[in-house]
Structures are given as structure tokens and as C-alpha cells.
Amino acid sequence: MSCNTQGAALAVENLCYTPPGGHRLLHSITLSIQAGDLLAIVGPNGAGKTTLLRCLYRAVKPSEGRVLLDGQNFESLSSRDIARRIAVVVQETPASFPFTVEDIVLMGRIPWRKGLSSNASENRAKAHHAMEHLNLRGMEKRSFGTLSGGEKQRVLVARALAQEPQLLILDEPSNHLDIRNQLEILDLLAGLGITIITTLHDINLAAGFATKAAILHNGEMIACGPPKEVLTPEHISSAFNVKTHAHAISDGASHHFSFALNS
Numbered sequence: 001m002s003c004n005t006q007g008a009a010l011a012v013e014n015l016c017y018t019p020p021g022g023h024r025l026l027h028s029i030t031l032s033i034q035a036g037d038l039l040a041i042v043g044p045n046g047a048g049k050t051t052l053l054r055c056l057y058r059a060v061k062p063s064e065g066r067v068l069l070d071g072q073n074f075e076s077l078s079s080r081d082i083a084r085r086i087a088v089v090v091q092e093t094p095a096s097f098p099f100t101v102e103d104i105v106l107m108g109r110i111p112w113r114k115g116l117s118s119n120a121s122e123n124r125a126k127a128h129h130a131m132e133h134l135n136l137r138g139m140e141k142r143s144f145g146t147l148s149g150g151e152k153q154r155v156l157v158a159r160a161l162a163q164e165p166q167l168l169i170l171d172e173p174s175n176h177l178d179i180r181n182q183l184e185i186l187d188l189l190a191g192l193g194i195t196i197i198t199t200l201h202d203i204n205l206a207a208g209f210a211t212k213a214a215i216l217h218n219g220e221m222i223a224c225g226p227p228k229e230v231l232t233p234e235h236i237s238s239a240f241n242v243k244t245h246a247h248a249i250s251d252g253a254s255h256h257f258s259f260a261l262n263s
């Protein structure tokens, strides 16, 4: 499964996005990440984080600019190529579908299916391996709709891992998770060795997780690079319009941020 898969590099060049009939939501976004990088995208509500992710898994086509996956223009890749190389965990969950946990995780294997199900047992084994990774053993036959928010989130991450992607894109993966599960899931993601792009609302979680960070504000990238250079009180205060204080942690190498409203 993903543990044996290598990451992919991603480059975004001057990407703009305007929805049909709407106004521009993303303005000339440029970023590049190496294979195996963990990119955390932060920014206030409505900054354009989800919209950017949608461009990066080709749910929508940028109005201008381009996206390169391992140097290949997105436009030249087939849908199957994209489905085999990029997995996505987004916020909308298929809550009302009558699927079991196992059904949902097996869906991650669809891009790898061969004709006449010749690799059905391999697909099942990989789906079960992904479920074990996410501590879903014993829940295989549970109906997805009956799970808690946190359990659903773990199932959707297991589905993405079963897909064996080189790039995993997640929109707020720690939503619905308690503190321990948040830390566990980010730790698990960081250990996969693949490239990860995730939005995170919790700046302290983002700082602890990322090898690269980006801050979006009003559809513009205001900083992108090493977390220590990007997640600074100045950048955070300006993007979120709050007072930000960095407290040194005893290891001396990292900070914990606290926030307050501007008076």
C-alpha cells in the first residue's frame, strides 16, 4: 500500500481560477513541492483553500496557469492516470449511501481494477491493509452512515490509502477528530513517505506537521516555503486579523502560537 509508494513532485505556475459567471477566486498562485513533502495550507474562512485543492485534484480547471505533476502537465494526463496517482479526502461525506466500511475502502481500488476482476483478491488485501492502518479492524461490515464523524474520517483516509496514491490531498482531515486522533492521523500521514497537501485550520497542528506551509488570504498566496519562515506571527496576524504570539517550546526548536482578537 501507500507505505511502498513514492511521492510525486507538484508545481503550480501562476494559477488563477474564476468559476463560470463568477468573480476571480484565486489570483496567480505559484508553488512547488518535492516528492515526499508535506504541505499544509492555512488561511481564514473563504480564503480559497478548498478551491485551490479542487484545482490540484483536477475537479475544476484553472482559468489560467498550469499544474505539473512530476513535470507532466495535468492536461496531458488521463483521468485514470490522475486517479492512480492522486487520492483525495474531502469534507463532503457520502453519509446516506448504504455502503459498508469495506465497500467504501474497496472503492479506493477502482483505478487499479483489471478486466474481469482478475486482481480482486489483491485489491481486497490492499483494502484490508489500509483498514488495519486506520484501526478499522472489526468495523468492516458496519454501515458507513452509522459511524461517528471521526470514524467516517478514518474510513475516508483508509479509502485514499487503498488507492496507493503518490499525492494525497486532504481538506481539513482533523475535522471531527479528538486531539489524540488528530495527532495520530497526522503522524500516520507523515510516515507514509508520499507527498501530502492538506488544509488545516489549526496553525499549531500545521506547524508540527508540515515540511512546507502556505498561507492563503483573499485568493492570494501571501507566503509559501519552510514553516518557520511562513508561519510567523506577522503573516498569521495579517491573514487572520488577530494578535498572534509565538511561545518558545522547551525543545528550543519550535513555537506554540496563541491568538487574541485585535482590540
Ligand SMILES: Nc1ncnc2c1ncn2[C@@H]1O[C@H](COP(=O)(O)OP(=O)(O)OP(=O)(O)O)[C@@H](O)[C@H]1O
Residues within 6 Å of the ligand: 019, 022, 025, 043, 044, 045, 046, 047, 048, 049, 050, 051, 052
Ligand atoms: N463555484 C463557486 N462560485 C462562486 N463562488 C465560489 C465558488 N466556490 C467557492 N466560492 C467562494 O470562493 C470563496 C473561497 O471558498 P473556499 O471554499 O475555497 O474557501 P476556504 O478557504 O476553503 O474556506 P473555509 O475555510 O471556510 O472552508 C468563498 O467566498 C466561496 O463562497
